[in-house]
Amino acid sequence: xxxxxxxxxxxxxxxxxxxxxxxxxxxxxxxxxxxxxxxxxxxxxxxxxxxxxxxxxxxxxxxxxxxxxxxxxxxxxxxxxxxxxxxxxxxxxxxxxxxxxxxxxxxxxxxxxxxxxxxxxxxxxxxxxxxxxxxxxxxxxxxxxxxxxxxxxxxxxxxxxxxxxxxxxxxxxxxxx
Amino acid sequence: xxxxxxxxxxxxxxxxxxxxxxxxxxxxxxxxxxxxxxxxxxxxxxxxxxxxxxxxxxxxxxxxxxxxxxxxxxxxxxxxxxxxxxxxxxxxxxxxxxxxxxxxxxxxxxxxxxxxxxxxxxxxxxxxxxxxxxxxxxxxxxxxxxxxxxxxxxxxxxxxxxxxxxxxxxxxxxxxxxxxxxxxxxxxxxxxxxxxxxxxxxxxxxxxxxxxxxxxxxxxxxxxxxxxxxxxxxxxxxxxxxxxxxxxxxxxxxxxxxxxxxxxxxxxxxxxxxxxxxxxxxxxxxxxxxxxxxxxxxxxxxxxxxxxxxxxxxxxxxxxxxxxxxxxxxxxxxxxxxxxxxxxxxxxxxxxxxxxxxxx
Numbered sequence: 001x002x003x004x005x006x007x008x009x010x011x012x013x014x015x016x017x018x019x020x021x022x023x024x025x026x027x028x029x030x031x032x033x034x035x036x037x038x039x040x041x042x043x044x045x046x047x048x049x050x051x052x053x054x055x056x057x058x059x060x061x062x063x064x065x066x067x068x069x070x071x072x073x074x075x076x077x078x079x080x081x082x083x084x085x086x087x088x089x090x091x092x093x094x095x096x097x098x099x100x101x102x103x104x105x106x107x108x109x110x111x112x113x114x115x116x117x118x119x120x121x122x123x124x125x126x127x128x129x130x131x132x133x134x135x136x137x138x139x140x141x142x143x144x145x146x147x148x149x150x151x152x153x154x155x156x157x158x159x160x161x162x163x164x165x166x167x168x169x170x171x172x173x174x175x176x177x
Numbered sequence: 178x179x180x181x182x183x184x185x186x187x188x189x190x191x192x193x194x195x196x197x198x199x200x201x202x203x204x205x206x207x208x209x210x211x212x213x214x215x216x217x218x219x220x221x222x223x224x225x226x227x228x229x230x231x232x233x234x235x236x237x238x239x240x241x242x243x244x245x246x247x248x249x250x251x252x253x254x255x256x257x258x259x260x261x262x263x264x265x266x267x268x269x270x271x272x273x274x275x276x277x278x279x280x281x282x283x284x285x286x287x288x289x290x291x292x293x294x295x296x297x298x299x300x301x302x303x304x305x306x307x308x309x310x311x312x313x314x315x316x317x318x319x320x321x322x323x324x325x326x327x328x329x330x331x332x333x334x335x336x337x338x339x340x341x342x343x344x345x346x347x348x349x350x351x352x353x354x355x356x357x358x359x360x361x362x363x364x365x366x367x368x369x370x371x372x373x374x375x376x377x378x379x380x381x382x383x384x385x386x387x388x389x390x391x392x393x394x395x396x397x398x399x400x401x402x403x404x405x406x407x408x409x410x411x412x413x414x415x416x417x418x419x420x421x422x423x424x425x426x427x428x429x430x431x432x433x434x435x436x437x438x439x440x441x442x443x444x445x446x447x448x449x450x451x452x453x454x455x456x457x458x459x460x461x462x463x464x465x466x467x468x469x470x471x472x473x474x475x476x477x478x479x480x481x482x483x484x485x486x487x488x489x490x491x492x493x494x495x496x497x498x499x500x501x502x503x504x505x506x507x508x509x510x511x512x513x514x515x516x517x518x519x520x521x522x523x524x525x526x527x528x529x530x531x532x533x534x535x536x537x
Contacts, residue, residue, distance in 0.1 A: 071517040124523050140463070141512045147501040148509070155470065155501065 002177065003041050004059035004122075011171030014053075015045040017103050019084060025095040025104070030087050038080040039087065040117075044169075045106050051156060052110035053169065054081050057120040073121075074142055078149030081117050085153065114154035118168055119146060121159055135161065178308070178420060179451050180220060184274040187263040189215045189251075192491030198453070201446040201477035204465055205455045207484030208507045212492045213455040214424055216484070217311070218250045218338065220453060221422045223275040224309035249337030263491075310345055310414050311338040314425040316401040318393035321346060322378040338424075342405070349375070350411040357448050358410050361441065365407050368437060369400055373407040380404060398429035406441075417449035427458035439464035440474060447475035459508050466500040483507075 001008045001018050010016045020026055020039040031037050044053035056077050088111065091104030121142065123135055143159040150157055158168045165174060179200045185191040190212040205213045225246055244258060253260040262271045313336070317324070320335075321343055327333060328340040354362075366372050371382040374390065381390040382404060393401055409415045426438055439461055442452050456462060462481070469479040483495045483505040497503045 069517060070520045071513050074513075124520065138516055141509065141516060144463070144500060144509050145513055147499075148504065148506065151501040155499075 001042070003057045005177045006057060006059060006120075006122075007175045007177055008042065008057070009173040009175070010042075010044065011173075013047050013171045015103055015106070017043040017100060019043040019087070025091045025097070025100055026087055028096070029094060030090055037087075038076070038083045040077075040080045040084045043084065043088070043103065043107060045103055045110060050116075051113055052107050052115040053118060054084055054115055055118045055120065055169065056080055059122040060124045061122040070138075074145035075149055077117070077119050077146055081115075081150060081153065085111070085115075114156055116156040116158070116168075117146070117150060117154060118165075119143075119157075119159045120165055120174070121161060123161075132163075178224065178277055178418060179279070180224075180275065180277050180420060180453075181279060182276045183216075183220060183223070184272075184276075185216075185219065186272045187269050188219065188271040188273055189261055189263060190486065190492045191215075192263060194492060194494055196482065196494055197480075197496070198451075199478035199480040200451055202442050202452045202454070202465060202479045203482065204462060204479065205453065205482045205484065206457070206462060206503075206506065206508060207455075208486075211484040211486050213484055215251070217422050217424055217453055217455055218336075219273060220275070220420075221309050221311045221338070222246055222250055223273065224420055246337070249340070252336050308414075308416070308418060309420045309422060310342065310409060311422040312342055312402075312405065312409075312424065312426070313338045314428045315339075316398050316405060316429060317342055317346070318380050318396075318401040318405055319398075321380065321393070342409075345412075345414040346375075346380075346405065346408055348412040348414065350408070351413045354411065355416070355448075358416070361444055361448070362407050362410050364437070364441065365403050365410075368403050368434060369396075369407070373404045373411065375408065380408065399431060399434060402426075402429060403434075415445070415450060420451045421445065421453070423452070423454045425456060425458075426454055427456055427461055432460055435460040436464050439468070443468060443475050443477050443479075446477040457508060459512055462500060462508060470499045470501075 001010070001016065003018075018024070018041065020041060026039045031039070040054045040056045042053075042055040042057075044055055046053060058073065058077075088104050088107045092101065092108045095101040095104055119142065121139065123138060139159045139161065143157060146159065147155065147157045160168050162174065162176075165172065180198050182195065182197045185194045185196075187193075190210070196216075205216060207213050247258060247261065248256050251261055262269075317339055320339070324335075325340060325343050325347065328335065328343075366385070369382050370386070371384040371390070374381045374383045380393040382393075382396060382400070383390045393404065396404065406415070415421060423442075426442075427435060430438065435458060442454065442465070446452050454461075465479055466481070468474055479498065481497050481500060481503055483497075483503040485493050485495075485505045485507075487493075493505075495503050495505055500506060500509070
């Protein structure tokens with residue numbers, strides 16, 4: 001599944017919906033009828049007792065759109081998570097595609113426990129930002145802000161990069177296109 | 178003694194505040210001018226007066242122990258205690274109630290101004306045998322020689338917390354030391370590279386490696402702070418049942434030492450010392466929040482308090498068990514703003530040097 005300039009390859013232990021794709025429930029039913037609304041990139045249902053995963057990816061490494069600000073990123077991700085949780089409820093009843101509806105239904109069941117929110121973040125590719133300790137420091141700030149904004153939903157929040165996403169999302173491979 | 182809560186009315190920046198504390202580590206954050214140090218000093222003051230002290234009720238001319246303590250801690254201009262009463266309160270008094278040891282067991286101070294030039298104070302209290310120790314932001318070992326004698330005779334610019342901690346430092350080490358505290362001291366001595374020795378009015382760090390002892394003036398300021406802690410533990414000033422008030426522990430400390438201090442505070446709390454700290458430090462709050470969230474190390478209750486103000490308005494207080502529970506976190510906000518400024522600077526720099534790279 002492609003997002004930004006990255007390919008996300010989820011293994012068999014996941015059932016994944018590219019939640020914000022064209023033609024899907026989110027675009028055709030939810031966003032069309034209640035706007036503005038936002039969505040995470042991936043809705044991931046794991047096997048077993050693992051929590052539901054809401055995953056958002058942002059890649060600043062090739063530049064930043066003028067309206068995108070570092071400071072707004074944690075709130076933006078939190079809003080996407082919030083709206084996606086609402087979308088899960090709606091999708092479990094109203095998604096047209098039976099396969100999608102099944103994923104929504106399973107996601108809703110999984111929400112008996114707090115979900116995991118993972119934000120994959122590639123920062124600006126400047127020399128200073130590429131310095132590994134600097135990158136970790138910035139991820140720490142984003143994570144703390146994101147936890148603050150998501151304290152109503154979950155404490156299970158992670159901000160990951162290319163070097164460590166595997167620790168938080170097993171059976172996933174991310175490749176730069 | 179364990180302080181459970183405090184109720185403050187019309188005192189300095191506090192219009193009305195009712196704050197609950199935990200028995201472990203209480204971490205107070207907030208921008209400058211939001212009353213963090215005032216809160217700390219107020220809590221410290223409430224632990225300070227000895228049982229049996231008479232009240233001043235009815236005697237408006239006498240400056241009693243309560244007034245002296247408040248004058249010493251807060252140093253209002255011209256020794257005018259009415260300055261401690263919140264400006265907009267009119268004739269309403271300032272009142273502070275302390276609740277401790279899990280019961281309706283309070284110390285109260287009441288500052289009143291029926292006339293602008295007079296002050297009437299009375300105490301309604303049942304004070305426990307509390308022991309409080311206040312460590313001010315600036316280290317004291319360097320000023321220690323002759324300080325207490327000078328403070329008793331002369332008007333010095335230091336507030337009473339400096340005098341009190343120097344008085345506490347004057348006590349010699351105990352003969353029998355608690356095993357747990359000894360272990361904590363060993364950890365601090367590892368940081369110093371030696372043990373703390375007092376000779377007369379001067380303190381020294383006696384090297385573990387057999388090198389020459391270093392006098393306090395020759396130590397780094399951060400190490401003098403650590404040495405202060407060592408001596409206060411060794412002489413029993415910090416012990417089980419003590420309440421420790423530490424204003425900005427991070428000042429003069431290299432970031433590398435902050436996680437040791439965070440662990441030290443939790444270990445102290447685990448031993449039975451209730452801790453109150455004010456801080457502006459990202460690392461310190463991060464370490465403590467991490468411990469609270471992921472239950473690392475000694476499991477002690479930790480509580481975060483965020484103080485904020487809109488302009489000259491009254492202080493608002495939020496509390497939580499981790500940083501994520503606080504919406505007002507000026508430390509985190511400023512770090513995020515910093516990275517935003519850096520992003521803006523990076524993009525501007527890149528746009529000027531490599532036009533094809535900027536934006537997408």
